[in-house]
Amino acid sequence: MNITIKYFGQLTDITHLEEETLEFGGTYVYELLETLYRKYNTLKTKNFQVAQNQELVNENTKITGHEIALLPPFAGG
Amino acid sequence: MNITIKYFGQLTDITHLEEETLEFGGTYVYELLETLYRKYNTLKTKNFQVAQNQELVNENTKITGHEIALLPPFAGG
């Protein structure tokens, strides 16, 4: 399936883009992350959380096809 | 000695003045209060603290001749 991935904050220093759509053949969040780590070497060294459909999820959550966002530490306020 | 007494808040509803100077022959705060209770009947029914020289004092404090203030409950803010 096609998945839209959004990158924020310091992660955009690595990806050099804020959003992309990927063809993804796996089932779980950790599989998607492996795909992304292959594409962006240094992404694995970064601290971030994953949101699906605007809710934080863990690595074993199933990918539903909703928007995925990679969120580095928050800095509001 | 001559003592200046200041009245605040609801106590002025009883005394109908904010300040007066009295000739006082006693030694302690409680003696001064007895004098004032004779002068203002309903003062005894009121809740107030006494300050001498701008510091709260108790009934057994000696009168030093500094300014005395009768302070009903505070309502700042």
Add this chain to the structure above:
Amino acid sequence: MKDKKPMKSVFKEGAITSEFIGNSIYKHQTKTSIGAHNIFLGQVRADEINGKTVSAIEYTAYEDMANQKFHEIRESAFEKFDLTCMHIYHSLGTVKAGEICLFVFVSSPRRKVVFEALEYIVEAIKADVPVFGKEIFEDESHQWKVNS
């Protein structure tokens, strides 16, 4: 950077305006070590008591003692908390319902500090400062306010 001025009166005649507060905030924008401000505003409530509504509070104070107490609260807050600035203003005279009678403003590099400091200062003002409030009803009768 410490804004520790000599003792001055915190009293202002009448209500404290929103323009005054906005301007006070504006003046702190040159102090770039500040990361967090916390502001408390006391506003006169139109309380209904026995069917009558408060239209204003008339504030009086034992001014010399009150300014001394404000000064002590200020010194003690600067000692307890890592504050960059602290400002306190209290109304005297008539403040109508809806108007502001108390403005306490603390600033610090960090937010945890301002929360603690502001509550400490406001509670100390309520407990220790000889200010008196005459609640004036719409029919011009009155009762004396007591802090709870």
Add this chain to the structure above:
Amino acid sequence: MKDKKPMKSVFKEGAITSEFIGNSIYKHQTKTSIGAHNIFLGQVRADEINGKTVSAIEYTAYEDMANQKFHEIRESAFEKFDLTCMHIYHSLGTVKAGEICLFVFVSSPRRKVVFEALEYIVEAIKADVPVFGKEIFEDESHQWKVNS
């Protein structure tokens, strides 16, 4: 009197001005059940890091999720605390050192409530809302801010 509006964006482009804050205070003077306001302001610090000074923060956010989180914080605060009003504004884009990037404003009949509510809301914003800050140094290099 509850000021519970449908979900709206809390984001504002650029700094939050002192005039805006003053005007927001002014608008509450018609709400005469309010006795206490508490305001938190986040201000950008000119921190010195490895000999370089922060001149501005550039804020970005995952806006849809952030507005959803702000909405949840708002609902939860109204449930927990007896608040009359609550307003939250956060900057997006560039906010210079000394300028204000966060404005949280709570009001209630009583003061104890506003102290608790304001701290709860500010801590929740810091912890739960996906906002990101790029600290820009005077030489135009940058580093990413992390909440402590």
